[in-house]
Amino acid sequence: MPTSTLNSFEPRKTPVQARATFTVDSISEATIQVLLSRGAERLTTTRVAERAGVSVGTLYQYYPNKQSLLFAVLENNLNQVASAVEAACEQTRHKPLSEMIKNVVEAFVDAKMSRADISLALYQIAPDVGGPALVKKAGQRSKKAIKAMLETAPDTESPPDKFAIDMMFAAMSGTMRHILETGVSPAMVRKFRENLVLLCESYMVAVTARRP
Amino acid sequence: MPTSTLNSFEPRKTPVQARATFTVDSISEATIQVLLSRGAERLTTTRVAERAGVSVGTLYQYYPNKQSLLFAVLENNLNQVASAVEAACEQTRHKPLSEMIKNVVEAFVDAKMSRADISLALYQIAPDVGGPALVKKAGQRSKKAIKAMLETAPDTESPPDKFAIDMMFAAMSGTMRHILETGVSPAMVRKFRENLVLLCESYMVAVTARRP
Amino acid sequence: MPTSTLNSFEPRKTPVQARATFTVDSISEATIQVLLSRGAERLTTTRVAERAGVSVGTLYQYYPNKQSLLFAVLENNLNQVASAVEAACEQTRHKPLSEMIKNVVEAFVDAKMSRADISLALYQIAPDVGGPALVKKAGQRSKKAIKAMLETAPDTESPPDKFAIDMMFAAMSGTMRHILETGVSPAMVRKFRENLVLLCESYMVAVTARRP
Amino acid sequence: MPTSTLNSFEPRKTPVQARATFTVDSISEATIQVLLSRGAERLTTTRVAERAGVSVGTLYQYYPNKQSLLFAVLENNLNQVASAVEAACEQTRHKPLSEMIKNVVEAFVDAKMSRADISLALYQIAPDVGGPALVKKAGQRSKKAIKAMLETAPDTESPPDKFAIDMMFAAMSGTMRHILETGVSPAMVRKFRENLVLLCESYMVAVTARRP
DNA sequence: CATGAATGAGGTTTCATTCAT
DNA sequence: TATGAATGAAACCTCATTCAT
Numbered sequence: 090m091p092t093s094t095l096n097s098f099e100p101r102k103t104p105v106q107a108r109a110t111f112t113v114d115s116i117s118e119a120t121i122q123v124l125l126s127r128g129a130e131r132l133t134t135t136r137v138a139e140r141a142g143v144s145v146g147t148l149y150q151y152y153p154n155k156q157s158l159l160f161a162v163l164e165n166n167l168n169q170v171a172s173a174v175e176a177a178c179e180q181t182r183h184k185p186l187s188e189m190i191k192n193v194v195e196a197f198v199d200a201k202m203s204r205a206d207i208s209l210a211l212y213q214i215a216p217d218v219g220g221p222a223l224v225k226k227a228g229q230r231s232k233k234a235i236k237a238m239l240e241t242a243p244d245t246e247s248p249p250d251k252f253a254i255d256m257m258f259a260a261m262s263g264t265m266r267h268i269l270e271t272g273v274s275p276a277m278v279r280k281f282r283e284n285l286v287l288l289c290e291s292y293m294v295a296v297t298a299r300r301p
Numbered sequence: 302m303p304t305s306t307l308n309s310f311e312p313r314k315t316p317v318q319a320r321a322t323f324t325v326d327s328i329s330e331a332t333i334q335v336l337l338s339r340g341a342e343r344l345t346t347t348r349v350a351e352r353a354g355v356s357v358g359t360l361y362q363y364y365p366n367k368q369s370l371l372f373a374v375l376e377n378n379l380n381q382v383a384s385a386v387e388a389a390c391e392q393t394r395h396k397p398l399s400e401m402i403k404n405v406v407e408a409f410v411d412a413k414m415s416r417a418d419i420s421l422a423l424y425q426i427a428p429d430v431g432g433p434a435l436v437k438k439a440g441q442r443s444k445k446a447i448k449a450m451l452e453t454a455p456d457t458e459s460p461p462d463k464f465a466i467d468m469m470f471a472a473m474s475g476t477m478r479h480i481l482e483t484g485v486s487p488a489m490v491r492k493f494r495e496n497l498v499l500l501c502e503s504y505m506v507a508v509t510a511r512r513p
Numbered sequence: 514m515p516t517s518t519l520n521s522f523e524p525r526k527t528p529v530q531a532r533a534t535f536t537v538d539s540i541s542e543a544t545i546q547v548l549l550s551r552g553a554e555r556l557t558t559t560r561v562a563e564r565a566g567v568s569v570g571t572l573y574q575y576y577p578n579k580q581s582l583l584f585a586v587l588e589n590n591l592n593q594v595a596s597a598v599e600a601a602c603e604q605t606r607h608k609p610l611s612e613m614i615k616n617v618v619e620a621f622v623d624a625k626m627s628r629a630d631i632s633l634a635l636y637q638i639a640p641d642v643g644g645p646a647l648v649k650k651a652g653q654r655s656k657k658a659i660k661a662m663l664e665t666a667p668d669t670e671s672p673p674d675k676f677a678i679d680m681m682f683a684a685m686s687g688t689m690r691h692i693l694e695t696g697v698s699p700a701m702v703r704k705f706r707e708n709l710v711l712l713c714e715s716y717m718v719a720v721t722a723r724r725p
Numbered sequence: 726m727p728t729s730t731l732n733s734f735e736p737r738k739t740p741v742q743a744r745a746t747f748t749v750d751s752i753s754e755a756t757i758q759v760l761l762s763r764g765a766e767r768l769t770t771t772r773v774a775e776r777a778g779v780s781v782g783t784l785y786q787y788y789p790n791k792q793s794l795l796f797a798v799l800e801n802n803l804n805q806v807a808s809a810v811e812a813a814c815e816q817t818r819h820k821p822l823s824e825m826i827k828n829v830v831e832a833f834v835d836a837k838m839s840r841a842d843i844s845l846a847l848y849q850i851a852p853d854v855g856g857p858a859l860v861k862k863a864g865q866r867s868k869k870a871i872k873a874m875l876e877t878a879p880d881t882e883s884p885p886d887k888f889a890i891d892m893m894f895a896a897m898s899g900t901m902r903h904i905l906e907t908g909v910s911p912a913m914v915r916k917f918r919e920n921l922v923l924l925c926e927s928y929m930v931a932v933t934a935r936r937p
Numbered sequence: 938c939a940t941g942a943a944t945g946a947g948g949t950t951t952c953a954t955t956c957a958t
Numbered sequence: 959t960a961t962g963a964a965t966g967a968a969a970c971c972t973c974a975t976t977c978a979t
Binding site: 771789 | 968969970972979
């Protein structure tokens with residue numbers, strides 16, 4: 090599957106009947122299951138439909154092609170993570186900078202780790218489906234929320250500029266991915282989380298002038 | 302392509318004759334060219350052979366299967382990066398910590414960016430070929446070199462522990478990937494490089510300071 | 514779609530209510546629209562129903578299968594042409610032979626050209642639906658009318674035999690089709706019409722003994 | 726199959742080995758066999774390959790898609806007919822007009838009727854494969870040859886113009902098709918041939934006489 | 938050793954038709 | 959009666975891999 094325009098990935102029809110809604114959810118769930126059990130390479134539309142307990146035809150009534158299916162699943166996951174970050178930002182306005190960073194990073198790590206297997210599996214399909222574009226788009230949401238939060242920090246003279254936020258987000262996101270793909274023992278998750286906080290915080294501090 | 306054992310990815314025969322070496326190099330180069338021009342999805346063995354100016358049969362004389370071909374190309378690339386890091390470490394022994402970090406990070410970024418398009422393209426094939434395992438293995442080399450270098454730092458009471466190095470490498474590697482996939486304007490590359498140095502350095506300082 | 518017996522192509526129910534008639538007409542019209550806009554290959558029952566503003570289920574209430582739908586549309590078109598020819602024959606009884614030929618051929622050409630796009634499109638579906646058989650049947654009507662007309666010609670000793678009429682009709686019909694499929698510039702339509710008259714007339718004259 | 730550009734119908738590779746030439750011929754022949762035995766609607770690439778005694782993959786090594794296969798077969802047939810017409814024209818230069826028409830028409834009819842079943846079957850696939858365009862192209866050849874021949878006619882003051890030749894060809898071609906599709910008893914073939922000669926001849930005479 | 942023709946399993950997608958609501 | 963979700967056979971086409979020449 091080549092990476093093409095994002096447009097053609099839109100779902101084909103919005104289900105109106107209750108039955109249809111159930112079907113769509115089944116397909117979505119089945120996609121993840123197949124991804125986990127067989128890997129991206131063995132993920133076929135037939136297999137997904139089978140797992141979802143519907144026929145292939147039904148699958149294609151809701152998704153115009155395989156890409157759109159993967160796209161939807163990935164998008165959904167990224168949106169959940171973005172929402173978690175947004176929520177954390179919302180709740181941490183007007184708090185000290187270090188608390189801000191801590192809450193955001195922890196929310197991010199927790200969102201990713203809550204279903205580490207899924208997060209990991211989704212990395213596999215990303216390249217087939219315009220992953221980077223999607224990641225970028227979801228990243229915008231998170232970064233916007235982080236920016237808004239940082240502007241309310243009481244202990245910084247001037248809030249970090251856009252580049253610094255981009256950088257921090259890239260570090261947060263990229264490091265997380267690297268750790269997931271390389272493998273973390275569950276015992277180390279906590280330590281990793283603390284250190285990712287530390288990493289982001291020290292960078293932010295370094296880049297931000299403190300109020301005296 | 303499922304991720305299987307690494308063993309079967311080894312090239313089939315080690316070329317001894319000059320002609321054979323030339324053929325192998327052609328194929329290797331052709332693989333990258335096809336990857337760049339057609340994408341991972343359209344990368345076929347026939348296409349690679351065509352581009353390399355040999356027949357498919359010949360390709361299969363040097364690589365037992367498609368995976369081994371991709372594996373070799375990816376491995377080669379990762380090794381080049383690891384070598385660059387090692388070289389930087391070698392040359393920065395007994396220098397101040399900040400200079401160490403600076404040199405390593407810059408060497409890493411420069412190695413990746415020297416052929417950004419290739420680095421980016423290779424991310425696409427990684428999942429098909431046991432990428433994470435390969436990345437991990439190449440990472441070991443870099444981290445070992447970094448560790449050795451850090452132990453010669455004159456200005457730290459105790460050198461950073463293994464975890465801290467893992468963390469820094471994950472940050473370096475992951476952030477780089479994120480930036481490559483998200484897209485950097487050439488104008489920003491320099492700034493990104495500086496900030497990645499800053500990010501790693503401030504983390505290292507923070508983590509080193511903890512143990513006075 | 515295989516060519517099967519003509520029987521199964523009959524519409525499923527004859528609409529008695531006004532609403533039903535309207536529905537049937539919509540479907541019929543929609544079929545032509547889809548044929549024109551998407552081509553025979555992309556003509557699906559769902560698409561037709563959509564265009565007609567009804568559900569597929571409804572479509573299948575009036576036509577037992579896709580063939581019967583196409584059959585009905587084609588038959589209808591051929592009947593219109595046959596009617597035009599019959600009318601022309603009716604109005605040209607007892608006129609000179611040349612006038613007879615002129616009127617019939619012109620009526621035929623005009624009927625086909627009035628919706629040249631539709632005529633052309635229908636040629637596409639003919640093979641799927643027993644087109645030749647239908648053409649033959651509609652042809653009988655025309656030929657019968659032509660024969661009756663010719664028998665009233667005052668200036669022929671003996672009217673042309675059945676074979677000659679078959680031949681003329683084949684020429685008229687086949688040449689028309691060839692011209693439609695090959696493409697005529699609108700500017701040439703008039704000239705074509707004149708020449709088709711001439712062609713048919715000179716053949717008829719050649720084949721018919723004149724009254725002295 | 727929609728009618729698309731003619732370009733993509735070109736065969737994929739020209740066979741160099743003897744084995745390959747044999748394969749290509751087998752496929753070509755099998756296409757006609759399947760067309761005759763199962764009809765255009767039941768003509769699948771798998772079925773053709775099966776009949777040819779090769780695998781589908783092999784078929785697709787020589788034809789990029791189904792259309793190109795049908796296109797090649799149709800084109801070949803039309804070219805044979807065009808060649809027959811050209812040959813007849815060649816041999817009838819400087820003969821009286823009536824003999825010219827006779828020879829051309831008879832050559833055309835004989836070419837079509839020599840494998841009436843194939844000619845008929847090919848009409849079915851024409852719409853799927855840009856038939857009209859192909860017919861037009863093959864027609865050009867025939868018409869060019871006819872024109873050249875007519876210019877050598879000793880008994881016409883001025884040779885018929887291009888339009889007249891177009892018209893005659895359309896009549897010849899279209900009438901033939903109509904007769905093939907409608908069905909002729911073998912007994913009537915001779916009579917039909919004579920009458921098609923008469924039809925074309927009397928039209929040509931009529932149209933030539935017009936310009937004294 | 939190289940070649941490239943052949944293989945065929947398997948993947949994606951379409952669409953006529955049915956039937957529970 | 960109308961609806962439209964569901965069906966699933968079947969079509970087209972790709973591509974890693976083999977092996978006779």
